[in-house]
Amino acid sequence: MGEEEIRKEEPAQAEEVKPVEEVKAEEIKAEEPAPAGDRKWYVIQTYSGMEEKVRDAILGNIDQMGMKTKIFQILVPEEEIVELKGTRRIEKKKKMFPGYVFLEMVLDDESWYAIRQTPGVARFIGTKVKPTPVSDREMQRVLKQIGVKEEKLEVAFEKGETVRVISGPFRGYTGTIDEINADRGKLKVLINIFGRDTPVEVNFEHAEKVV
DSSP states (O other), X not given: OOHHHHHTSOOBOOOOOOOOOOOOOOBOOOSSOOOGGGEEXXXXXXXXXXXXXXXXXXXXXXXXXXXXXXXXXXXXXXXXEEXXXXXEEEEEEEESSTTEEEEEEEOOXXXXXXXXXXXXXXXXXXXXXXXXXXXXXXXXXXXXXXXXXXXXXXXXXXXXXXXXXXXXXXXXXXXXXXXEXXXXXXXXXXXXXXXXXXXXXXXXXXXXXOX
């Protein structure tokens, strides 16, 4: 599910949301860490203008819902923009995905029900019968845009694998992974150019495995 799919969804209609106690923390520490393979990012659609209220409602009721070991991070992605009014520069924050909230969680019947019952939540993004998790590559891109480092995302590449570059000046070339820099989200790929293996630096999201 890409950014385009999120943006083209019709905004949900507003409904009354019960006030919740203000909660500043946006990351919940699990008492017992869940297996890495079970933790995934999902997107929920909220009623119009209710993103922060939904986030705070979930955070404020983590203990009551018994979800401390199933819900880990809740994000309302924003970006800083500069608005010009005459000669004045006004810095503002703009929601990257209006009407949506990102959750890192372990999805099961219990957690799914708890989130869906939160005031202001319209639905999970996915099929009619099951929410669809956001891919690691797409989530890395979102987190990078908002300046959040995500150490829990598994690196999908291995040294020696063959990959194809899908974006940038070397688009269409294939090569072998020589180095992986997980912290920077970059690969060093050896691409054959004019008969010589040339090392090229490629972002994770600009490469795909050759099957």
